[in-house]
Amino acid sequence: MSENGISRRRLLGGAAAAAAPAAIGLSGLLSGRGPGVEEALAGQPPAAGGHAGHGEFPHASFAPGTAVDHRANGFDPSQILRDFDYGKTRRLASGRVLREWEIVAQDKEIEVAPGVKYEAWTYNGRVPGPTLRAREGELLRVRFVNASDHPHTMHFHGIHRAGMDGMPGIGEMGGGGQVEPGESFAYEFDASPFGLHLYHCHVAPLAAHIARGLYGAFVIDPKQGRPEADEMVMVMNGFDTNFDLANEVYAVNTVGFHYINEPIRVERGSLVRVYLVNVLEYDPLNSFHVHANFFQFYPTGTSLTPSEYTDTVIQGQGQRGILELEFPFDGDYMFHAHVSEFAELGWTGFFRVGDPSRLTAAAAAAAYCELPWGKNGGRA
């Protein structure tokens, strides 16, 4: 009996979803109004935030009623998302800007999925580490303190001298090689080239040191800057919680399904810029896909001209790029790894555009007409 009830409910939900676009196209957009459209949209089930009820499976999710304790973790993926660490700056006698940070490596137990604890190694107590942000041409100094029980380094992607590479066995003479527990070292290099980079520990065994959480995004803005936008960082990572060299939890910014429970709020029609970095260990590829939208893609962010207009990018380990997109309609839009396995093991989230509770046929139609092609289409 209950089984019949469920499948009927699913069927109805599906019918409503299928009816909505058709209704917008036929009556809603042309007339601007249409009771049928309004009903169809009102009947849409809330996609985000709602947990799968018992016996239903709208999409993969953790057990209902469970959540990660961000306070205990000491960081919240919703804050990490737009948290850029600009460090402290002062002008040198030469007129050049010196930008400084202090980064502390420390061992810390974090919750990567509700109820699942992981003995992470962190930069500044968070995974991913702080998103360091500088401007092209500045002099950067990163004082690295190793408060962990294990030797670590900070290896930056960028252009610098060998001694500043954070590579054990190479920088040793200048003290820039392996940094033992309790020791520290100041990395110094120029902010070059502009683009989206990353930093991570380079102590062997490398995979283990990275997989434990020692990585972060490193943004170098071009001298002239980039257009104003709602900027966010997404570090695609995963956790091998049972140490079998395969990940059990996948995510952006550490906590699986976090942006399902707390969708990323963005404004309709305004530019959104995503700094996307892949640091996933044990899997050769990762990817990013956004629903119902397309984005301009700037590989490694080293050019101001996008290379592709797409809705899916694939990144190998250490690969990164900048995405720019605008959301033309209110609503919840899923983004996830198009490697479905990763998506269903935690690497899935939602963008929430506007207030979906106010999502009516009229609003949707109005939003459509505001767009250049919508206006033209409407007037034609």
Add this chain to the structure above:
Amino acid sequence: MEAGARAERSVGGGLPAWALGAIPLALIAIAIGSFALLGGPGLGERTGPPVEEVAVERTVLHPGEIELTLRNDGPDPVEIAQVAVNDAYAPFVASDGNRIGRLDSTTLDVSFPWIEGEAYEIFILTSTGGTIDVAIPVAAETPEADLGFYGLMALLGIYVGVIPVSLGMLWLPFLGRLGRRWMSSLIAFTVGLLAFLAIDAGLEGLEIAAEAPAAFGGASLVFAGGLVAYLVLAGIDAHLSQRSRRAGGSAKASGAYLALLVAIGIGLHNLGEGLAIGSSYATGALALGAFLVVGFAIHNTTEGLAIVAPLRGGDDAAPPPRLSRLIGLGLIAGAPAILGAWIGASAFNPSLAALLFGVGVGAIVRVIVQLSPAMRDEGGRLLYPATVAGMLGGIAVLYLTGLLVSV
């Protein structure tokens, strides 16, 4: 002698015997109690992470749901955090809480739209990030344990147990026509058959025990079951022969008596076999094809032959056994398959199954021991061409018919 008695008195004092027994017991209880209360003084904190050992005792599939019964088999409590089916996290509810104490169990009700005929790999993530893996080789809905289901299992038991054993017993008149010199070969045939059956059942028991929680004994349950069955049957045997001697009967086991023993041994074996069939059917691992049922039937027909062989192997002058006795023997040997199928399909538990397989092995070994004297020739030899050929024949027949039922 005197010194020993004096020493006894001096140690025991004037205390009665029961007190001498009870005092050490009380002291042990006090010592253990205080050790536990003080938290094991001197041992310090445990080193290393907690040990998580969880056995999956039962997997039940209903439309849109996978039900997993877990038992904590390790020394530390285990906290279930998340469940993923085929690399997708799925919502679930733990009926007895997410925390499983030592030897406790809980049932996870996982919501997942599984599809019939597909294979599923489930990993259960614990609070420490450890995983418990569960494999469902072929997904099929678990039958509801209603009247019709029990009827089906009974029918299955009759098909593979009662009917073939009874058919095998129809060889009795043929055996009757055989000369006296064939009899030791026939007994040897039965012995060979039973020996192979014992090995087969033992291996199957060990295989099942590998899935059972180690805390309950695991593989040792098979051996324990075997030992218990052997000793109990030996005890009953000794008791009965003592009575028959007192009543003035012959001390030598009669053919009818041996046949009864063989029937009991085979019956206990069929209990295990029914259990395996029932549980395989319930988990969808077994397709009840006509071929398989026919295979089991042929396989088990040889068991009927094993029962009636001693009836002719004993005394030439003995009167032919009554039909009611034959039916009784057939039921003793075959009917436990029905019971086994019921247990296996409705309340399968790997520990219990391992124990029952062990019981079957022990019973068969006991029967072999009792049958063997009937193979001896005038010189008292056990192994001579006729018996060796008979045993090899028994092994060959069971092996060949076993090919039909490799589940």
